[in-house]
Amino acid sequence: MYDFAIAGGGIVGLSTAMALGQQYPDARIVVLEKESRLAFHQTGNNSGVIHSGIYYKPGSFKAQFCRDGSRSIVEFCQKHDIDYEICGKVIVATEEKELTQLEKLYQRGCENGLGVTKISAEQVKEIEPHVQCLAGIRVPTTGIVDYKQVCQKYAEIIASQGGDIRLNTKVEKIATITSNTHVIATNNGTFEARYLINCAGLHSDRLARLAQVEPQAKIVPFRGEYYELVPEKRYLVKTLIYPVPNPDFPFLGVHFTKMIDGNVHAGPNAVLSLKREGYKKTDFDWQDFIEVMTYRGFWKLAAKHADAGIQEIIRSFSKAAFVRSLQRLIPEVQADDLIPTHAGVRAQALMDDGKLVDDFLIIPGENSVHICNAPSPAATSSLEIGKAIVKQIPAPQHTPVAINI
Known part of the structure; x- marks a missing residue:
């Protein structure tokens, strides 16, 4: 019997497993991934950008998690010697009709506390000499990294915590036999867990329905x-x-x-x-x-x-x-x-x-939680999403809860 079963070995599933292991060191945790390697789909095929959060509505999960995540992912890379670069980015208007929207983006960047600056076409050329534009915004906190390397480190930490990662293991059926036991049937055996966390990405809505949860989308x-x-x-x-x-x-x-x-x-x-x-x-x-x-x-x-x-x-x-x-x-x-x-x-x-759905969609179920919308900037936000999910999950009954005095 596992305390926690995570369906999906992408960056969100792995960050959640890692956060659970940090919060509950004695918990039994398993990650079920249907592919032969981790980070196979969205995580392994994205652009590798450490996003700033400039596009997202202030106060939304995306804005909050991305802003905080752009800092925490950099700290994680520094701690574990993972190559990254905070190179910044420019957003440029090439037509007059885009200038109003550029101003709105600048205001949103200010509201999200990102340290953005308005720059002229000449200043854009100082950063990107080959760009032709009318005006731009400089976003200094944007960076780049290889998220597959980040996931590999997440997996190493999960293993060091005693977590179990099962590759080539596809979830096929989910049954709840008691109020606190899920039976998860896969092509590679059956797993019992007290709590289910659905981080299945492209198949997250289907897994939610297997668990009798309506994903709303x-x-x-x-x-x-x-x-x-x-x-x-x-x-x-x-x-x-x-x-x-x-x-x-x-x-x-x-x-x-x-x-x-x-x-x-x-x-x-x-x-x-x-x-x-x-x-x-x-x-x-x-x-x-x-x-x-x-x-x-x-x-x-x-x-x-x-x-x-x-x-x-x-x-x-x-x-x-x-x-x-x-x-x-x-x-x-x-x-x-x-x-x-x-x-x-x-x-x-x-x-x-x-x-x-323009924000991360996290749906609670009976002794389960389902992440049913986590596209970009989920990789940037992965550490923050993992921590947020753990806050929603009750402690395993047999695991003592640490109290800070």
Whole structure:
């Protein structure tokens, strides 16, 4: 019998397991991961950005956890000798109509306490010499890291705490046989646990329903496709370069991201994936496809953002269109400067009314908790999310609770 079972070996599941081990040193903890390695999906395919929190509504989980997480993840990297860089980023307006939204972003950055500054086009060029714009914002706390390395360290700490990590172990059924015992059937044996924590990312809504919890939303997968600059053109980007996002569209737009390994990624676009784990255009799963096509929330979202969605699809199939979007930021970039690189899939929770869940969604159940929306900036926020989840969980009955006097 385990005290805690965590479904999902991504960065949120691992940070939660680690936080539980720190809070309850005698607790028996197991992480169940269906893949052959940890951080296989969202965590292992993201851009590696340590986000600042500038985009998020003040007071929201995302704003709070991202701001605090950008500090705690850096402290964690320093403590454990993980490579990172606080390089900062610029958000730039390339058209007059974007200046109002740029000002709103600046005000939000100030409200979130991020130390942002408004900079002129000339000052942008001092940071990013190849960018053409009208004005910009400097966000000094943004950084880069390899989150797979972070997850590996999380896993090492979990093991040192006595935690159990089971790979190739897919949760298939969940039964509650008493008020405080979950029986979790997997393809690799059955596990009993007093408390269940669902951090299953792309499948979090399905696991919630297996546990008889209504997640209030459905996960809709969006694939983000990237190019990277060829080595001889990496000099075009010094830090991170973002456009002013369209306030009517729920994605940030294509941008340039310097990676911790020296590569420079360009993207992503955002297109519906026809499979929850569909990293290629040809990936298809009939069940996943039918779920989305019969979900009224998706069609309401599609109707609201039809024009922008069509542009994303065009960029997906036309490199020339993708390049034109990038040239709004750096006019020198040419098609020959870019080669395709791996895509990522964002697990985005969508409600029946067609609205995207714009904050982390954490749903309590009977002796369980379900993280049903944790896309970006979840990696940046992982330590804070883990601590927040642990605060919601009662102490194991057999484990003495430490009291600070």
